[in-house]
Amino acid sequence: MRYSGLVDRIAGEGCAAWDLHRAARAAQAAGRDILLLTVGDPDLPAPVLARDAAVHALHTGNARYAETAGHPALRQAIAALHRCRTGLQDTQPENVVVLAGAQNALFTASLCLLGPGDEVLVPEPTYATYPATFGVTGATVVSTGPAPRASSLRVDPEALARAVTPRTRAIAFANPGNPGGAVLTRAELEAIADIARQHDLWVVADEVYADLVYEGEHLSIAALPGMAGRTITIGSLSKSHAMAGWRVGWAVGPAGFTEHAERLA
Numbered sequence: 001m002r003y004s005g006l007v008d009r010i011a012g013e014g015c016a017a018w019d020l021h022r023a024a025r026a027a028q029a030a031g032r033d034i035l036l037l038t039v040g041d042p043d044l045p046a047p048v049l050a051r052d053a054a055v056h057a058l059h060t061g062n063a064r065y066a067e068t069a070g071h072p073a074l075r076q077a078i079a080a081l082h083r084c085r086t087g088l089q090d091t092q093p094e095n096v097v098v099l100a101g102a103q104n105a106l107f108t109a110s111l112c113l114l115g116p117g118d119e120v121l122v123p124e125p126t127y128a129t130y131p132a133t134f135g136v137t138g139a140t141v142v143s144t145g146p147a148p149r150a151s152s153l154r155v156d157p158e159a160l161a162r163a164v165t166p167r168t169r170a171i172a173f174a175n176p177g178n179p180g181g182a183v184l185t186r187a188e189l190e191a192i193a194d195i196a197r198q199h200d201l202w203v204v205a206d207e208v209y210a211d212l213v214y215e216g217e218h219l220s221i222a223a224l225p226g227m228a229g230r231t232i233t234i235g236s237l238s239k240s241h242a243m244a245g246w247r248v249g250w251a252v253g254p255a256g257f258t259e260h261a262e263r264l265a
């Protein structure tokens with residue numbers, strides 16, 4: 001039997017990282033001291049409030065279908081969080097779509113923004129799912145190197161600028177980064193935003209670690225002038241609330257994007 005071309009696009013180098021991840025997990029299980037630089041999986045318990053609410057929901061039968069774009073109260077809460085983080089006071093629940101984890105939100109954003117013939121710029125080092133998540137659409141994933149310092153794990157805006165072609169449609173990166181943990185400065189984000197505005201690009205800003213910043217401040221690129229309409233901000237409870245297994249993530253973007261994302265969902 002034959003499979004679709006899509007499955008071929010999530011094979012190859014983009015997936016090899018997961019073979020390494022599985023091998024590392026197996027070595028960990030065998031007692032070796034291994035640091036995983038793939039997924040961030042906090043080993044704390046989820047907040048008591050969330051656990052109690054989930055148990056209550058199960059006991060009271062509140063576990064049926066929610067609205068496709070997410071439970072209205074949750075969309076409200078995420079919109080409020082986004083207003084607070086970005087200062088974008090007109091962010092409404094209509095700008096939010098709730099999905100099964102940030103990974104699903106990244107995949108949804110990818111399918112909504114990219115297609116064959118497009119290019120998406122992804123700075124290295126990158127989260128291990130990105131090559132397949134964006135490449136699955138048929139778009140070419142163009143990786144740009146880290147800033148030119150031996151020890152640097154930061155996004156290099158100059159490398160991004162050099163990589164733009166007429167086919168470029170989007171820039172995708174995590175801030176704070178994984179692996180590496182770099183929290184991008186205002187100047188770095190402004191330089192990335194300049195490129196996006198100048199070439200009319202989408203930005204996929206994966207901010208799942210935004211609440212785990214212990215030095216300095218985290219800035220959302222969506223907050224910069226002219227960026228709200230071209231930025232998809234990805235969030236999740238996996239890291240901030242140690243709820244990775246609960247699969248609660250979201251995307252915040254222009255209402256046109258969330259309409260497409262809802263239909264896709």
Ligand SMILES: Cc1ncc(COP(=O)(O)O)c(C=O)c1O
Nearest residue numbers: 039040101102103174178236238
């Ligand atoms: C940068 C980044 N984005 C997304 C994810 C996936 O998060 P979620 O559990 O919400 O799908 C991870 C998980 O490690 C991550 O490190």
